[in-house]
Amino acid sequence: MRKLECHDLVGRLTDYLEGALDPDELVGLAAHLEACASCRTHARQFDVMLGLMAQLPVEYISDVLESNLLTGYREWLPGVTV
Amino acid sequence: MTEVDLQALRRGDEGAFRTLVKAHHSTLFRLAMIYSPSRAIAEETVQETWLAVLRGLDGYAGRASLRTWICRILVNIARRRAGIETRSLPFSVLESETGMTSADHDRLMETGSRTGHWQGTAPSGDWSRVPEDKVLSLELRAVVAAAIAGLPRSQREVITLRDVEGWTAAEVSDLLSVDAGNQRVLLHRARTRVRQALDDYLRPSVSAA
Numbered sequence: 001m002r003k004l005e006c007h008d009l010v011g012r013l014t015d016y017l018e019g020a021l022d023p024d025e026l027v028g029l030a031a032h033l034e035a036c037a038s039c040r041t042h043a044r045q046f047d048v049m050l051g052l053m054a055q056l057p058v059e060y061i062s063d064v065l066e067s068n069l070l071t072g073y074r075e076w077l078p079g080v081t082v
Numbered sequence: 083m084t085e086v087d088l089q090a091l092r093r094g095d096e097g098a099f100r101t102l103v104k105a106h107h108s109t110l111f112r113l114a115m116i117y118s119p120s121r122a123i124a125e126e127t128v129q130e131t132w133l134a135v136l137r138g139l140d141g142y143a144g145r146a147s148l149r150t151w152i153c154r155i156l157v158n159i160a161r162r163r164a165g166i167e168t169r170s171l172p173f174s175v176l177e178s179e180t181g182m183t184s185a186d187h188d189r190l191m192e193t194g195s196r197t198g199h200w201q202g203t204a205p206s207g208d209w210s211r212v213p214e215d216k217v218l219s220l221e222l223r224a225v226v227a228a229a230i231a232g233l234p235r236s237q238r239e240v241i242t243l244r245d246v247e248g249w250t251a252a253e254v255s256d257l258l259s260v261d262a263g264n265q266r267v268l269l270h271r272a273r274t275r276v277r278q279a280l281d282d283y284l285r286p287s288v289s290a291a
Contacts, residue, residue, distance in 0.1 A: 006200055010274075011270075013270070013273075014266055014269050014270035014273060015266055015270070018251065018266050018269075020262075020266060036200075038200040039200075041208050044208075044209065044210065045209055045277055045280070045281065046273065046277060048209050048217065048280075049226070049273065049276055049277050049280055050245060050273075052222060052223055052226045052280070053226055053230075053241070053245040053246050053276070054245065054246070054248060055223065056223055056226065056227055056246055057220070057223065058108040059107060059108040059111040059112060060107070060108075061103065061104060061107040061111075062125065064125075065125050065128065065129060066100070066103070068129055069099075069103055069129060069132050070096060070099070070100070072129070072132065072133045072136065073096065073099045073136065074096075076133070076136040076137070077094050080092050080094075
């Protein structure tokens with residue numbers, strides 16, 4: 001098996017997280033992370049980034065849009081067969 | 083949303099309609115922003131989507147989840163409004179890029195016996211040394227949001243649904259008609275750029291620490 005280098009790890013972190021590595025690659029990646037502090041730093045940054053993206057503030061509906069949608073709903077109703 | 087809720091909509095239950103709209107608003111608005119030059123245009127797209135959802139409600143067969151069905155209507159409307167051919171190939175998949183930014187490349191040695199290793203000791207800043215209040219700040223989330231907004235469209239679609247909205251790979255493949263392999267490529271390129279933007283922003287604090 002070819003030894004896994006930093007650029008392999010950098011390029012395949014998402015494949016790893018998605019479970020898309022084969023068993024050989026998985027072993028190689030774990031061994032490389034064990035040995036390489038820089039890649040561990042890189043992987044930690046990935047984690048922090050994923051956490052931030054999952055916590056972006058939600059978008060709230062504006063009063064204008066909500067009111068427009070209720071109007072649209074009321075206009076739609078008479079044509080509905082329950 | 084259950085069959086009962088659909089019946090509530092047909093009965094004229096405004097509360098049920100409001101609940102449905104609010105439950106999906108953030109996702110729909112974020113998706114709409116991908117194709118819209120402004121928040122106002124994105125709002126129009128969301129509005130048009132809900133009217134189309136109501137008109138098409140009888141045709142909803144329950145094969146897709148309601149969320150996927152509504153989002154598919156939105157994506158079709160948004161792409162049409164933006165003049166984008168819905169069935170076009172996601173061209174960014176075809177670009178000859180690796181999952182690295184040029185800055186990543188610069189820090190990895192290109193030649194010599196240690197080909198592919200990081201220059202010096204660190205790939206980039208060790209963010210664990212960044213003060214916690216900065217990591218938790220709204221400012222940092224704004225950096226992330228701006229980085230996502232600056233991505234090529236197909237990368238932005240995938241990272242928004244997967245990492246911001248928390249959809250599964252299967253749901254995203256279903257909505258965007260992109261296969262699992264291409265989705266991973268797009269997701270990784272997108273994450274690579276967002277990580278880089280964060281690192282560029284945080285590096286001064288790391289150096290000063």
